Amino acid sequence: MPKLPIYLDYQATTPVDSEVFARMAPYFTEHFGNASSKVHEFGWKAEAAVELAREQVARLIGGTPRELVFTSGATESNMLAIFGVAESWLQGARVPHLITTAVEHRAVLEPMRELERRGCALTVLPVDRYGRVDPGDVRRAIRPDTALVSVIFANNEVGTIQPVAEIGALCKAAGVLFHTDAAQAGSCLEVDVQALGVDLLTLSAHKMYGPKSVGVLYVRRHGPRVTLVPRSFGGGQERGLRPGTLNVPGIVGMGAASELALRRRAEDRARISGLRDRLWSALSSGLEGVTLNGHATERLPGNLNVCFEGVPSEAFLMDLRDLAAGSGSACASGSGLPSHVLQALGVPETLSRTSIRYGIGRGTTEQEIDYAAARSIEAARNLRLAVAAGGSEEASLRTDGVRR
Template identity: 45%
Template sequence: MAAESGPYLDYAATTPLDPGVLAAMRPWLEGLAANPSSDHPPGRHAAAAVSTARVRVAAFLNAAPEEIVWTSGATEADNLAVLGAARHQYGRGRGDHVVVAATEHRAVLSACEALEREGLSVTRVRPDADGTIDPAAVADALSERTLLASVAAVNNETGVTADLDAIAAAVKARGALFHVDAAQAAGRVALDVQRLPVDLLSLSAHKCYGPQGVGALYVRRRPRRVRLAPLLHGGGQEGGLRPGTVPVAQVVGMGAAFARLAEEARADERHLRALRARLEQRLAGIGGIVRNGRADGSPHILNIAVLGVHGEALAAALGDLAVSAGSACSAGSPGPSHVLRAMGRPDPIAHASLRLSLGRMVTAAEVDEAVARLAAAARRLRAFSPLWRRLSAGEPAEAVYATATPLALLEGCREPAHG
């Protein structure tokens, strides 16, 4: 995308709207979008459009259309999954315990805190130093009291992917429900609910070139229907699980975005992998850049720490480069990222960390420009940094930052030929 300001490398926060998606939405924004619950011709016309969108989102997951519940985004889908499933089961005396990864999005973690206030207990599974959630650690956390486990398919800060097959097997062996937050995963890693025994799965349109303000929760119906306590009360829309008039234009946009996501999957992956390799190779050239995460994570996210600089100074030096900086990764929550902290990163490293995220419209020139700006900022800030003086004198980063957690420096990798 030719951004008007600086390069835009914040696709994990939100993606631009795909022009084809906007074209699909336009008639419903400019013309009449009748209430799809209304029993008259314009209402039935709107209902048909909503139904097509539902089929498209379901097809993306290999689900049945009736298993898709529209929400306002992944935050609401996460809340409906975690609160809705746990409350329904808890109310029937089936247990009182929930297991989550400590690295989950705030939407899941805050919903779990609400459950704790209601008398349930929550186990937060810590990641390894590279952000991996060990399926064995999830299995250890489960008990016969566990109602639900929730682990994101792709972490939104580090891009680290979860071994969903192994985690699902452990959760199912305990007879608990399994929720997956797939807001970052859709279009980046394979998602197939026929293959993966997941019960609930959250999606967001605006991470996938669709509009903001709409998402969906997949709720399994077969072989057994997953029951949820609704969060809202009102009309009977969405089978009573999510009452409220269905926003036709938004939902049509989400359907169009997910249809295109399926069509573009291979091309998107090739593009992302080439950009990511280019980004890593050029960043490695700056020196003193630590990877927060794993090299085999989702290709659209790269989280790095810039050694030898202070987080606040770094954020200020970025100017109009649109990346997610330090604590801004969990916008609204003060302090360093809970994900980086859970990985054992000391606060000065977490503060000096940046999430760069890529997408379909990012160009190689934008990547190069972003790295050039970062290199200039690092050079400027390091010139007067006592930390950098120690690092460049050969002192190990772990000693300089007084941490036992290994800090893996980014190393140059070969760029694919189609870069």
């Protein structure tokens, strides 16, 4: 019997790896200096640690250390990329046109919509039923006034991986800047800014076994040199793009997590995708009316998003207290709103309200997967019976008797 509850929400966040934590710890207590204190040992130690982390992240993504800006996470990195490019156009008295997709995280969609409210032009591209954007649609949407294309690397809800390299190549050919939110990809996919033709790239430490509230924005310096207008002003840290005292322990954690990802990602990818396939095979062979959301093969190794026809996901998750899985995205769950991602894939609203996201990661075992499959099948069957017997979601929970 595995230890309960079983964590199956690795797209929401990951635990800090013990190796990462061990490297961070001294920077809270012993080496607590301010990386901007240039005149003593404490400051030099902190600065050296930040610069080492910059090199570690740069190695992971194929950039150079000077092209990285440390932020408070993917939300801030996305905001800096999108507003930073748009503002640089607006300051040159040009109104930018922006392109994105219907399956972005809200951390991209919301800044895009805010810029539209402020007078910028916005195109939101549709995706196919697997959640992939057609690079041809991107090419056709580019206009002479297009400033930026932003396409999520791998979707946080359904796991679909976009044809990023193809989009990067066509943006380069058109002379348009290209940003990708790679928050979900950092821990296990190859993310090379050169091979992908990316000008701006977002990462988040807590999605890759690092600490929360630390992220990175990669900003290309050559071919082309990207100019961003900062979002905040102050002490001039991070070349003025992200002023404020640096979160040294967090940045050390981001660097260590990047080093670990580079070392482990091939092995993790193979093992974790094997567990995902095992879960899907158990669910789909053990139960009628289950459908996979997202792309069958072009998907995050650790993501399995499934609709259980006739089983409302809120009731399902209440019943499955021994599994910590997600319904919709971490940010949207609890909002009561249907997932904009499933909507974009054309999943009917009633069906989309039965979706469960199983997020599998480094700590997941086969035993946990087998338990999760058996419990999900049992709970889905019980809830279907209760619904068929005319009970409400509440009644269906009562028939089971226990809230685990």
